[in-house]
Amino acid sequence: MRLITHNMLSCNIKGVTNGYPLGIEASRLETKESELNPEFLRKIFPKLEWKALRDAAHSLGLNDLPEHVEPSMLEDADFLKNFHHALLEVHLEEGALICPETGRRFPVTKGVPNMLLNEDEV
């Protein structure tokens, strides 16, 4: 799972009102290079929660995302490179996602978060 997906995911447990963003526990990461598409990055940018992305990147040891961003930065090649890398190239392979409200862990195995809920959580 990449941070683009993490940025869209929230905890779905019944009754939880503050299920976003999910905390990250990382025990294994993998980096897979992919082609940088500036157009896509510009398109997705307004849909992202920047703080969640930056914090998530931090928890994976990626410290190149600035705290404050503005659309004009999307013209800057260096920024795009770091943005692309954090969003689309680093994969959480083993670890867990954690609901900020309940502390419920969603284990991540082979890169796939297990988001299945128990009967009493639906």
Add this chain to the structure above:
Amino acid sequence: MSLRPERQAPPEFFYNETEARKYTTSSRIIDIQAKLTERALELLALPDDGVPRLLLDIGCGSGLSGETLSEHGHQWIGLDISQSMLDIALERETEGDLLLSDIGQGLGLRPGTMDGAISISAVQWLCNADKSCNHPRTRLKQFFGSLYKCLARGARAVLQIYPENAPQLEMISAAALRCGFSGGLVVDYPHSTRAKKYFLCLMCGPPSTSTSLPKAKGLDRGSESEGSSDADEEAGTVDILERKRPSKKQKDKKGKGRSWVLKKKEQRRHRGYTNVPQDTKYTGRKRKSQF
């Protein structure tokens, strides 16, 4: 006739290793799923600007449908309830991110984030109550409600489904409409038992003229008059979905009118009640609604 898969076992058991394996080895299955996905993408009608979008693949399975999305350059998130199917997707090194999740529990996705969603041959599974805790209607509601929320404004969802029968098709589309979607059912090759395919095309919000409904395959038979002899080509059909809720007017008609009230009052007087109000010109008169 063999039993429909949906009636044999819950999806997470039906799609076990053996079944999942078929999705990498059968070229027939691979071919069919790819074609269905191409068609779904076409019906999704994304802006033709060459910019990749972020899409959902609902019931992504072994990633066959997702692979077609990747071929078109899109980023995607795939959800599936079967670990075995996802394992195959991992083996195939599909490019989308995968989530092990039950769409009947709702999609845990932030509002307004997805540029579109497709689902190939999966949603009819929600109609089966294979566990005592599974109520098809509740699960359909969870699914469509959360799908509606996570889609960006104006985004569409195209769901190719294999409904078991007409009531099931009705149950699925009614659930979608109740959650705020508008849209229609596109049936490709409606007269062929084998080739017939249902695509539920859903749009966020009420229909507008700019989001007209797509055409079904084989509809352009106008070419016939030009001497086309392609008799095998079958016309598709498009149905606009409408909420089947009795309208206010209909309800009123069935309501109890003045004559009914007068009769009842007469009966009560007859039985000796003394508190029956007088009959006046206001008796049984329709009340203005409050809004």
